[in-house]
Amino acid sequence: MDYIIETEKITKKYDNFTAVDKVDLKVPEEDIYAILGPNGAGKTTLISMLCTILKPTSGTAKVNGHDVIKEPEKVRASIGIVFQSRALDDMLTGREHLEMHAALYGVPKRIREKRIEEVLELIALGEKADEYVKTYSGGMKRRLEIGRGLIHHPRVLFLDEPTLGLDPQTRESIWKYIKQLNREEKVTVLLTTHYMEEADKLCDKVAIMNRGKIIKADTPAKLKRELKADTIKIKTNKPREFADKIIELAGVKEAYNTGSMIKLMVERGENLIPAIVNFATQQGFQIKSVELEHPTLEDVFIKYTGTRIK
Structure with missing residues (x-):
């Protein structure tokens, strides 16, 4: 497999504080790849080193085959960046933003106009291209920033919290x-x-990051499947007694009585539901409702970090 981003033990320290701690990262070409973690996990610092904004304290990184320390100009020429903070001039139009960025990146004049039209169509701002940015909605501004990062045909696009603050x-x-x-x-x-x-629905692969370290990385589906624990929520006429009894059924790992319902931790819940209903009937319980939930990325994050993202 070809990796367009590779890091080996990349580290960033500030005095006694380690913001990024010996991170190994491999991003396949043409993937949408997420670094998932809470504020302060080191995500932005890692991105900043890959974009050559910050120099690593130690370790190495290559972006599009170029070393971020030895070949920073080549790295910057092959990437686009959309920062977490807004970086638009309200008194320019959308088209003017793209024209200025294309000129800064040395997009030849003969193809600049065509490329700007392509990007405007891609980000669905063609009709608003000649209006001032101050009239744009939050979503339109974000799309313009993404389009601006694409104007020079980068191989890699870095997006730092691209939908932060949006509805x-x-x-x-x-x-x-x-x-x-x-x-x-x-x-x-x-x-x-x-x-x-966002990480679950949008991305091909997800790296879970916490306290400067990449703890686990895989596809969202595989990360969730590793937990081997579905949740079945059951409402019954005798919840306390049912919780005590159902734990005897093969495949039920744990049973919790939450008062209004029973929560069961099981493997392959869809296969176990018929057995649970049969067991309840045989034991004289009345089932009022059954609800199946598969693990979420939040469950995965809690398992590997011991905390949830607030």
Whole structure:
């Protein structure tokens, strides 16, 4: 497999504080890859080293085959960046932003106009291209920033908390555009996020980061499957007695009486539900409702870190 980003024990220290601690990261070409973790986990510091904004204290990293320390100019020429903080001028139009960025990145004049039109179509801002940015919504501004990062055909696009502060509907709209640009532009996307749903729905692979370390990395499906624990929620006429009895059934790992319902921790819950209903009937319990939940990325994060992302 070809990796467009590779790090080996990359580390960033500030006096006695280690922000990024010996991180090994391998990002496959043309993937959408998330670094998932809470604020203060080291996500932005890691991205900043890969973008050559910060120099590592130790370790190595390559982006698009270029060493971030020895070849920073080549790294910067092959990447696009969208920072967590907004970086737009409200008194410029969307088109003017793209024109300025294209010029800064040395996009030849003969292809600049065509490329700007391509990007405006990709981020669905063609009709608003000549309006001032101060009239744009939060989602439109974020799309413009993403488009600006794409103007010079980068191989890698870095997105630092791309949907921070956006409402759920706008967030899903941004996910759609990220998937589209990944597919149409053949660009690898490395993003940081603390939104579980964003990492789960949007990304091909997820690296869980906490306290400066990458703890686990895999596809969202595999990370959740590793827990081997579905949750079955049951409402019954005798919850306390049912919780005491159901633990006898093969496949039921744990049973909790939460008062209004019973929570069962099981493997392959969809296969076990018929057996649970049969067991309840045989034991004289009345089942009022059954609900199956598969593990979430939050469950995975809690397992490997012992905490939840607030």
